Amino acid sequence: MNPSCPINQTAIWAQLHQHQRSTRFLHMRDLFRQQPDRFAQMHEQLNGLLLDYSKNRITEDTLTLLIELANIADVRGWTDKMRRGDKINVSENRAVLHTALRLPPHAVVYVDDQNIVPDIHHELERAYCFAESVRNGEYTGAHGERITDIINIGIGGSHLGPEMVTLALRPFQQTGLNIHYVANVDGANLMQVLDTVNPATTVFIIASKSFTTPETLLNAQTARNWFLQQGMCEVDISRHFIAITSAVTKAQAFGIIPEHIFTMFDWVGGRYSVWSTIGLSVICAIGKENFQNFLAGGRAMDEHFFHAPLRHNIPVLLGLIGLWYHTFYTTTSHAIIPYDHGLRRLAAHLQQLDMESNGKQVSRYGERLDFDTGPIIWGEEGVNCQHAFFQLLHQGPRLISSDFIVPINSFYHISTQHKVLAANAFAQTKALMHGKTLAEAYAELMHLDNKSRDIMAPQKVFPGNQPSNTLLLDEINPFNLGMLLAMYEHKVFVQGIIWGINSFDQWGVEYGKVLAKNIEPELSTNSPLHHDASTNGLIDYFRKHHHDTNLT
Numbered sequence: 244m245n246p247s248c249p250i251n252q253t254a255i256w257a258q259l260h261q262h263q264r265s266t267r268f269l270h271m272r273d274l275f276r277q278q279p280d281r282f283a284q285m286h287e288q289l290n291g292l293l294l295d296y297s298k299n300r301i302t303e304d305t306l307t308l309l310i311e312l313a314n315i316a317d318v319r320g321w322t323d324k325m326r327r328g329d330k331i332n333v334s335e336n337r338a339v340l341h342t343a344l345r346l347p348p349h350a351v352v353y354v355d356d357q358n359i360v361p362d363i364h365h366e367l368e369r370a371y372c373f374a375e376s377v378r379n380g381e382y383t384g385a386h387g388e389r390i391t392d393i394i395n396i397g398i399g400g401s402h403l404g405p406e407m408v409t410l411a412l413r414p415f416q417q418t419g420l421n422i423h424y425v426a427n428v429d430g431a432n433l434m435q436v437l438d439t440v441n442p443a444t445t446v447f448i449i450a451s452k453s454f455t456t457p458e459t460l461l462n463a464q465t466a467r468n469w470f471l472q473q474g475m476c477e478v479d480i481s482r483h484f485i486a487i488t489s490a491v492t493k494a495q496a497f498g499i500i501p502e503h504i505f506t507m508f509d510w511v512g513g514r515y516s517v518w519s520t521i522g523l524s525v526i527c528a529i530g531k532e533n534f535q536n537f538l539a540g541g542r543a544m545d546e547h548f549f550h551a552p553l554r555h556n557i558p559v560l561l562g563l564i565g566l567w568y569h570t571f572y573t574t575t576s577h578a579i580i581p582y583d584h585g586l587r588r589l590a591a592h593l594q595q596l597d598m599e600s601n602g603k604q605v606s607r608y609g610e611r612l613d614f615d616t617g618p619i620i621w622g623e624e625g626v627n628c629q630h631a632f633f634q635l636l637h638q639g640p641r642l643i644s645s646d647f648i649v650p651i652n653s654f655y656h657i658s659t660q661h662k663v664l665a666a667n668a669f670a671q672t673k674a675l676m677h678g679k680t681l682a683e684a685y686a687e688l689m690h691l692d693n694k695s696r697d698i699m700a701p702q703k704v705f706p707g708n709q710p711s712n713t714l715l716l717d718e719i720n721p722f723n724l725g726m727l728l729a730m731y732e733h734k735v736f737v738q739g740i741i742w743g744i745n746s747f748d749q750w751g752v753e754y755g756k757v758l759a760k761n762i763e764p765e766l767s768t769n770s771p772l773h774h775d776a777s778t779n780g781l782i783d784y785f786r787k788h789h790h791d792t793n794l795t
C-alpha cells in the first residue's frame with residue numbers, strides 16, 4: 244500500500260465488510276454440520292505443531308477474501324523488506340532483524356553495508372561460554388564459591404521473554420542454579436529475591452538495551468548497594484555484575500568490566516530480543532545446546548512464514564483470522580490460554596509483543612486510522628482460568644476469540660493427569676463453539692415442573708459460536724517453544740502490515756516515562772504543583788502520607 248491509498252479505501256476492504264454483514268448470523272454449529280471435513284480443510288501442521296483453526300466464524304470465502312487483503316497490503320513484500328534489513332521501523336530509522344538472530348553462522352544479512360551475522364554469533368558464543376563456565380562451576384564468585392543464583396534485572400522485553408522461556412523450559416534447567424527475575428521498581432520485587440540469596444554465590448545480570456531505563460538502573464543500583472552491605476567489596480563487583488546492552492559505555496560507567504558486557508544490537512526491539520544475548524539468563528538455565536534448539540525452532544517457523552503459500556501459512560492464517568474479528572467484527576480482546584503450567588507467563592509476554600507493537604491508531608505514514616486495530620491480549624493458564632473467567636466466555640454477551648495451546652505430552656510422566664488436562668481443553672473449545680440451545684436446555688430439565696423449567700432453561704443456554712484456535716505441540720521443548728514464539732511474532736507482523744502500522748516503535752510508553760521522570764522529584768519537595776486537579780491532589784496526598792525510608 245502507498246500512503247495515498249490507505250487499506251480501508253480498497254475494494255477488498257469494502258468486500259470484507261459486506262461479507263461480514265452477510266455471514267455474521269451463521270453459527271459454527273451449522274458450518275460444521277454442512278462441512279464434515281472442516282477440520283481436514285482447516286488445520287495446518289509444521290514439525291511438532293498443529294494449528295486447528297476450524298472453530299472460527301469463517302468460510303472458505305472468508306479466507307479467500309482475507310488472503311486477497313494480505314496480497315493487496317503486500318505482506319510478502321514487507322516480509323522481504325524486514326528479512327533483508329530494510330529500515331522498516333521508520334520512526335526510529337531502524338532495521339527490524341529479530342529473524343537474523345535465528346540464522347546459521349554462514350548466512351549473510353547487511354545493515355548499513357555490514358554483514359551482521361558474524362557479530363550475532365560472536366556475541367552468542369561469548370554468552371554460551373560465560374553460561375557454560377557458570378554451569379560447570381569454573382566461573383566462581385569473588386570468594387571462589389560456586390554460583391548458585393542468577394538475578395536478571397530488566398523490564399519489558401528485557402524481562403518478559405526470558406522469564407517466560409525459563410519457566411516454560413524448567414524441565415531442561417540445570418539443578419542447583421536458580422534463576423530469578425526482578426523487573427518492578429517496587430522495591431518489594433528486588434528485596435524479596437535478595438532475601439533468598441547469598442551475595443558470594445550470586446551473579447546479577449543487568450539487562451537493558453538502552454541502559455537508561457530508570458526502573459532497571461534503580462534496581463541495579465540498589466542491588467549493588469545491598470551487595471556491598473553484605474560484606475562484599477568494590478573489587479568483587481566486577482565478578483558479580485554482568486550487563487547486556489547496546490549502550491556499552493553506559494554499562495562501563497556503571498562499573499561493569501568490558502569482558503562482562505554482552506552486546507545487543509540496535510536493530511532488535513526489546514520485545515523481540517529473547518533470541519539475542521538478552522536470553523543470557525535462559526542460556527544459563529538450559530545451556531547452549533537447548534538454546535540452539537530454541538533458535539532452530541524459531542528459524543523453522545521463519546522458513547515456513549517466508550515460503551509457505553499464504554493459504555497454508557500458520558502465522559498468516561492466525562493474523563488474518565484475528566484481524567477478521569478485531570477490524571471487521573470490532574472485537575476488542577483476544578485470550579491466550581495455555582494448558583501448560585510452564586507457559587503461565589506466555590500471555591504476559593504476548594501482551595507486550597502484541598500490544599506494544601500494534602496498540603496504535605496512526606499509520607506508519609502519520610495518518611489517523613479509521614478502523615479498529617490491535618486487540619487487548621490477556622489470558623491465564625488452563626484449567627485454572629476455567630474456574631475464573633470462562634463463565635463470561637461461555638455466557639457473557641461479547642464475542643471473544645482465543646488461542647488454546649495444548650502440549651500432547653508432558654515432561655512429567657503422569658499421563659492420567661495429562662489426559663484430564665487435555666480433555667478439559669478440547670471440551671472447552673467444543674463448548675465455546677457448539678454452545679447449548681434452548682431446546683437442549685429444556686430437554687435436560689424434564690424432571691422439573693413447567694414453571695421451573697421456564698425459569699431455568701434460559702439460564703442453561705450457551706450461545707456458542709465463540710471462536711477459538713487450538714495449537715497442539717508434541718511437547719513443550721526448546722524447539723517447539725521457539726516455533727511457537729516466532730509464530731506469534733509473525734502473526735503480529737502480518738496484522739501490523741495490513742493495518743499500515745509501524746509495529747516496531749512504542750512512543751506511548753516513552754511518553755509515560757517522561758511524565759514519571761518529571762513527577763518523581765515533586766514527591767520529595769513542597770514545590771507548587773501545576774498538573775490537573777486530580778494529579779495535584781494525588782501527589783499532595785502522597786507527600787502528606789509517605790514515610791521516607793531508604794536502605795542506608
Ligand SMILES: O=P(O)(O)OC[C@H]1O[C@](O)(CO)[C@@H](O)[C@@H]1O
Nearest residue numbers: 399400401451452453456513752
Ligand atoms: O531494555 P531497555 O532499554 O531497558 O527497555 C526495556 C523496555 O522498555 C520499553 O522500551 C518500553 O516498555 C520496551 O520496549 C523495552 O523492552
